[in-house]
Amino acid sequence: MGSVLVVEEGTLRGIVTDRGIAVRGLGAGLPPTTAVDAVMSAEVVTVDAADDVQTAWRTFRRSGVRRLPVLDGHPLVGAGHRPSAGAGHFL
DSSP states (O other): OOEEEEEETTEEEEEEEHHHIIIIIITTTOOTTOOGGGTSBSSOOOEETTSOHHHHHHHHHHHOOSEEEEESSSBEEEEEEOOOTTOOOOO
16 A cells, blocks of 8 residues: 545645554554544645755655655645665656
């Protein structure tokens, strides 16, 4: 799965990752019927649609996140994924 962006009425509310499910959900003994907001990360690192690729790359490196939603104001317009450790370039 990797990740699922949680969007409500066009606004990004959080991100659910496979790691979040494993650690916050199953690892914490929560049942599979647990609400998504219990395992999602509500504070999501993002970039703006007008930002350049260098800014996005710096954001990946500084924050340590693997997924980077792209916003245009508040509406979600896309998402990027950090390349594997062996990849030499962002794009």
